[in-house]
């Protein structure tokens with residue numbers, strides 16, 4: 855998409871499978887086989903116990919709103935056309951918290967609450983990058 859003007863994530867070798875998954879509209883997480891913790895963002899070393907004994911698991915894509923903010927001022931020129939929008943941290947049912955947007959709902963405080971259940975949806979922004987976002991359940 856040549857007209858996509860927001861910053862775009864740069865895939866790294868240790869996150870390739872994550873981006874392959876989002877292109878298929880699947881959310882994949884790294885998990886540690888030593889301390890049994892799934893984590894985000896995807897990287898080769900467990901952030902809790904520093905083990906390299908890790909694997910991938912597919913997330914259900916279900917979670918709850920951990921916190922949110924309604925942005926009324928664009929943090930980057932690419933977001934000017936989007937304000938107001940909802941920036942949020944979603945806690946997935948596998949445990950990790952991921953930064954994202956809540957979409958499909960008017961960005962008004964009375965429409966949102968901490969703990970509300972959400973489900974992942976996917977937004978293709980380029981041939982390589984598809985972003986996970988969340989809708990209220």
Ligand SMILES: [Zn+2]
Nearest residue numbers: 886889900903
């Ligand atoms: Zn670990």
